[in-house]
Amino acid sequence: MTYLFAQRRVAWAAMALAATALPFCLVTTAAAADFPARAVTLVVGYTPGGAIDQSARLVGSELAKRWGQPVVVDNKPGANGTIAAGTVAAAKPDGYTLLVTATSHNLNKFVNKNLRYDVTTSFTPVALTVEVPNILVVSAASPYRNVGQLLTDIRAGKKPFSYASQGIGGVPHLAGELFKLRTQTDILHVPYKGAAQGMTDLVGGVVDMSFPSPASATAFIAQGKLRALAVASNQRIAQLPDVPTFAEAGVPDYVISTWHGILAPAGTPPDIVAKINKDVIEIVQSPEFASALQAQGSIPAPPLSPSAFGAKLAKELSAFETISKKVDLSGN
Numbered sequence: 537m538t539y540l541f542a543q544r545r546v547a548w549a550a551m552a553l554a555a556t557a558l559p560f561c562l563v564t565t566a567a568a569a570d571f572p573a574r575a576v577t578l579v580v581g582y583t584p585g586g587a588i589d590q591s592a593r594l595v596g597s598e599l600a601k602r603w604g605q606p607v608v609v610d611n612k613p614g615a616n617g618t619i620a621a622g623t624v625a626a627a628k629p630d631g632y633t634l635l636v637t638a639t640s641h642n643l644n645k646f647v648n649k650n651l652r653y654d655v656t657t658s659f660t661p662v663a664l665t666v667e668v669p670n671i672l673v674v675s676a677a678s679p680y681r682n683v684g685q686l687l688t689d690i691r692a693g694k695k696p697f698s699y700a701s702q703g704i705g706g707v708p709h710l711a712g713e714l715f716k717l718r719t720q721t722d723i724l725h726v727p728y729k730g731a732a733q734g735m736t737d738l739v740g741g742v743v744d745m746s747f748p749s750p751a752s753a754t755a756f757i758a759q760g761k762l763r764a765l766a767v768a769s770n771q772r773i774a775q776l777p778d779v780p781t782f783a784e785a786g787v788p789d790y791v792i793s794t795w796h797g798i799l800a801p802a803g804t805p806p807d808i809v810a811k812i813n814k815d816v817i818e819i820v821q822s823p824e825f826a827s828a829l830q831a832q833g834s835i836p837a838p839p840l841s842p843s844a845f846g847a848k849l850a851k852e853l854s855a856f857e858t859i860s861k862k863v864d865l866s867g868n
Contacts (some may be wrong), residue, residue, distance in 0.1 A: 568807030581620030625653035629803035646860040661846040663816035664837040666796035669769035683785035698724040700734035711747035751833030
């Protein structure tokens with residue numbers, strides 16, 4: 537009798553759990569079907585007019601047309617995007633408050649030791665919108681026409697080699713350190729206060745190489761002052777179709793970029809995340825969006841599901857963590 541009573545209790549508990557879960561599933565699905573029923577806010581951690589703000593406004597404008605609801609861009613600049621991220625991390629996880637952020641989101645874990653949120657557990661990845669890979673450039677006056685030639689001389693140790701960046705803790709700095717890690721080489725980092733002076737010294741031969749974004753270097757390349765040796769992406773890019781990827785150049789697993797993307801507060805219903813992801817991908821893949829980005833020197837991101845975007849962030853975070861153990865990314 538005791539055994540039968542125990543079995544009945546288990547069955548009753550299972551039915552009660554199922555009865556509780558079913559309404560929740562129905563509510564979640566209904567919420568996704570009705571989403572959005574009011575204005576959606578895109579919180580941007582950077583000032584108006586910059587590349588991240590511009591891409592956010594392009595996406596927001598098209599989402600408003602699709603959804604028939606206002607999509608408001610709310611700029612909360614400061615502290616390298618952490619003020620905006622903290623705002624969204626604390627927001628209600630219903631899809632109505634989203635964070636538009638960039639590569640600095642992951643970097644902040646190693647640059648700012650006093651974050652009020654966790655860069656991974658406080659957010660749900662939604663969609664990647666822009667991805668601009670870094671490129672390896674040398675002076676056009678240098679003897680190097682491919683990565684193999686450059687690596688041969690670096691490894692031979694005939695002279696000290698150096699690379700320029702626009703400052704400690706920025707993506708070009710990370711790109712240089714990741715290159716050293718992947719190629720097992722030692723190259724001196726020379727940080728500048730901005731990209732312009734670094735490019736000028738590279739052209740003049742003061743430093744040997746740099747890992748900028750295409751937007752910082754394409755004018756110099758077009759003028760015949762710099763030579764691009766490789767692009768840090770999985771595919772060649774339209775702006776530099778003749779420049780190989782690092783994998784093609786003999787350096788595997790070297791991918792680093794400045795990306796823009798959308799995150800939601802942790803706990804946002806998966807159906808709502810999937811809906812936003814689908815609509816954003818369709819916008820990003822449109823010729824009109826690509827044309828608008830190209831005018832800014834940016835590149836539309838490849839279509840990634842929320843889980844694939846999350847995997848990309850996790851892999852990048854792991855690489856940054858490895859670098860941070862070797863190099864102080866905070867500039868202290």
